[in-house]
Amino acid sequence: MDNFINKLVELFTTPRYIESLLHGFLLTMQIAFFAIIIGLILGTIIALVDTAKRSKWMIIPKFVCKTYTTIIRGTPMALQLFIMFFVIFAIRGFPQIITAILAFGFNSAAYVAEVIRSGIQSVDIGQTEAGLALGLSRLTIFRYIVAPQAIRNIIPALGNEIITVIKETAIVSMVGMYDLNMAAKDIGSGQNMASYIVPMFVAALFYLIVIYFITFIIKRIEKHLKKSDLKTSEA
Amino acid sequence: MDNIITIKNLKKHYGNNEVLRGINFSLVKNENVVILGPSGSGKSTFLRCINHIEEPTSGEIYFNSTLITNKNIQKIRQDIGMVFQHFNLINNLTVMDNLILAPTKLKIMEREAAEKKAHSLLRHIGLSSKAYSYPSSLSGGQKQRIAIIRSMMLSPKVLLFDEPTSALDPESIGDVLSLIREVANAGMTTMIVTHEMNFAKEIASRIIFIDKGKIIEEGTPTEFFTHPQTPRVREFLQKVL
Numbered sequence: 210m211d212n213f214i215n216k217l218v219e220l221f222t223t224p225r226y227i228e229s230l231l232h233g234f235l236l237t238m239q240i241a242f243f244a245i246i247i248g249l250i251l252g253t254i255i256a257l258v259d260t261a262k263r264s265k266w267m268i269i270p271k272f273v274c275k276t277y278t279t280i281i282r283g284t285p286m287a288l289q290l291f292i293m294f295f296v297i298f299a300i301r302g303f304p305q306i307i308t309a310i311l312a313f314g315f316n317s318a319a320y321v322a323e324v325i326r327s328g329i330q331s332v333d334i335g336q337t338e339a340g341l342a343l344g345l346s347r348l349t350i351f352r353y354i355v356a357p358q359a360i361r362n363i364i365p366a367l368g369n370e371i372i373t374v375i376k377e378t379a380i381v382s383m384v385g386m387y388d389l390n391m392a393a394k395d396i397g398s399g400q401n402m403a404s405y406i407v408p409m410f411v412a413a414l415f416y417l418i419v420i421y422f423i424t425f426i427i428k429r430i431e432k433h434l435k436k437s438d439l440k441t442s443e444a
Numbered sequence: 445m446d447n448i449i450t451i452k453n454l455k456k457h458y459g460n461n462e463v464l465r466g467i468n469f470s471l472v473k474n475e476n477v478v479i480l481g482p483s484g485s486g487k488s489t490f491l492r493c494i495n496h497i498e499e500p501t502s503g504e505i506y507f508n509s510t511l512i513t514n515k516n517i518q519k520i521r522q523d524i525g526m527v528f529q530h531f532n533l534i535n536n537l538t539v540m541d542n543l544i545l546a547p548t549k550l551k552i553m554e555r556e557a558a559e560k561k562a563h564s565l566l567r568h569i570g571l572s573s574k575a576y577s578y579p580s581s582l583s584g585g586q587k588q589r590i591a592i593i594r595s596m597m598l599s600p601k602v603l604l605f606d607e608p609t610s611a612l613d614p615e616s617i618g619d620v621l622s623l624i625r626e627v628a629n630a631g632m633t634t635m636i637v638t639h640e641m642n643f644a645k646e647i648a649s650r651i652i653f654i655d656k657g658k659i660i661e662e663g664t665p666t667e668f669f670t671h672p673q674t675p676r677v678r679e680f681l682q683k684v685l
Contacts, residue, residue, distance in 0.1 A: 338497050339532035343546035344522035344598065353545065357536045
């Protein structure tokens, strides 16, 4: 125990270690943040195509989206990361961080699309029919009727997806990027502290704090939506 | 020709399942047509094809003398109100917003004018106090009566009722039926799918009977109920009366 505390003190008083840790943390957050943004935007687009009314203009876009989500969800994230690094962006000097952001963003988009699609489809079809019967356009129906009801179903699952992306970025250490996970391993290695337990414990704490914070925000949003849900759910 | 709706050889298939097998029908102004038939006969599908809530597989539907197509249907729906079995009030909107949504979004009425009309209709059905409630706080009968006045906000030329009382408790059925009766007596042209035989007898100017996707008999209520022509209708009436 004494040893643990000594190492903890050593970690937090050695600027080099702290810098490494913060550097790794920053990289993790940057990758996660931008990947989530890409995932949300691309995922929303895919979900909208997927739930759009069938017509001859939509056959190809729908097929592309379906294939995309099937491939992304059917292959390991680590493999997708390797493909991005060693095949698609195997360009000398191409910024690694951008490759990583794209890899995680493209991956997350498939899951976000599924979350949004199922949220939209969980809204009773009668709600859309009522809007149609009143002569409203599909866009108006989506904007004022379907989307507000779908969001209630989407937010909790979207929260999970955001958390998953943050944690999953840890695999960038597999391609040699210096993220929080890698920093912990580096600091604990023989050339440095020669003990893994403390840096890994601290790295875990960093992840935990961020994710706890995000869970808290999502819960607040859910609670807020529930309040109006009480008024709006079917009796 | 004062046909409001003319239907020629309307067919609807779901895959290999032929739900409507060639319906010819016309609706004249001020008529109240009640559509009867066993469940699964296609009567709801027939009603829902008229305003393209279900897209017909083939056949022609004319509103006045305009052929309904996918291009013009949205505009025509403003003139064809519809009341659903499950009410379909918009869950995330108050009663007032349900009523004024279409008139304001379609830019047919100013907000104040729409609200004024909504208030007067609500007062008429005795639900003024519910104007700012959400649908979840209403009973089935209240929801359906609001759905009916919602369909009237755009002053449609025809109202389609798709089993308007089938999801209601016996006590609310009466309230909803008397509102439909009142609307019809005020000169609204209506088409009503229902299982309420007494109501059908009383309100219908004409009854059509659909079986296996075809109209097999039609006539005035007296003809229909007292002198049914086909064995199928006689059998049906024996069971339900």
